[in-house]
Amino acid sequence: MATVDVLVATAEREVYRGEADFLAAPGAAGELGIMPKHTPLLSALAAGELRIHRDEEIDEVFISGGFIEVQPDMITVLADTAERAHDVDEAAAIEAQRKAQEIVDTQQGDVDYARAASELSIATAKLAFMRKRKNQK
């Protein structure tokens, strides 16, 4: 079966490098599913999980946004922050979500509000990611 090279990197480090036969990404306009030999595509990514399928194995990486570049033989994910499944700390995610919700509720400046709203969506996505993993186990 054909495979495609996958690279997931944040500005600070390389998170994942390997081959995949299918990749699912949280595109800004909806979930993207990408197979090898995909046409060149450039998309913004929302907060959510990246699933990298290789044979029967699935690697999951949490990203809080970024961009994906697809070439027929290469997929590059430039993530704003990326955490491998085992790095995601549920307690920290809940705390972040609570704090963001608090700021949204007490809505002060526009800037604060926009930032909090984005933080909230990231925290919520992170939590969903955690819970799903837990149920699988």
Added chain:
Amino acid sequence: MASAKEIRGQIKATQNTAKITKAMEMVAASKMRKAQDAVLEARAYAEGIKRIVHNLMRAHPEYKHAFLTKRDEVKRMGLIAVSTDKGLCGGLNTNAMKKAFAVMQASKVDVDAMNIGRRASQAMRRFGVNIAASVEDINDAPSLDEILGVVQVAMDKYLAGELDEVHLVYSKYVNTMTQEPTSMRLLPCDDSDVDESEAYWDYLYEPESQVVLEGLLRRYIEALVYHSVLENKACEHSARMVAMKAATDNAKDIVKDLQVTYNKARQAAITQEIAEICSGAAASA
């Protein structure tokens, strides 16, 4: 000639200095390795985004983002100067600042400085350059967040038309002995190596191309600055290691000289004592 006791004190003090500089040398060596690793770790992202932006510059002749459009007249320039927070690293900052001032002079327009690192702030203040933003106390393992503020100021001012060009000056890591002060134009993006003659193709964009382009170009600029900060860190620690090694060697030389002087003084004292005893004995005989 100073007494033997005084010289012994000097030897002790110099040896202590050598111990400290030796310790600093070893600390710098270990930090240097970490800083080099950080540069390598960040390379994947930097190269990825560079390649994509490169493709975009070629693929997008009909829509030009402000970051890619050259302005006819440059009335005011921005300069992001990357330096260290601490000294004791040889001529690293001096050379980088010389480069910065050369860039400013060459432009012949007023400059807004945006500083990363305390030494840059001090230099800019001393020479009376208008300072638009500063960030100090950068972590030894710099995170992107720390420098975002400065980059944001530069991009906002550029988009608002307050600045017509933004340049970046930093020290590039060549090897342990060599650090090269480097300058580059950040905004508008340097497209000199884009080859127009290559086969034309374009991406599919999601959502529309402008949104994607805007976001990507911002991250591109951030990545360039972040990378320069990482390089500068590697430079800082290698320069400090070399400077401290030189200091340790110097201290050892001084100790050697002092040791000779000390021996001479001790010998002179003994000789004198014997002479006194002899003359005393001769007188009483």
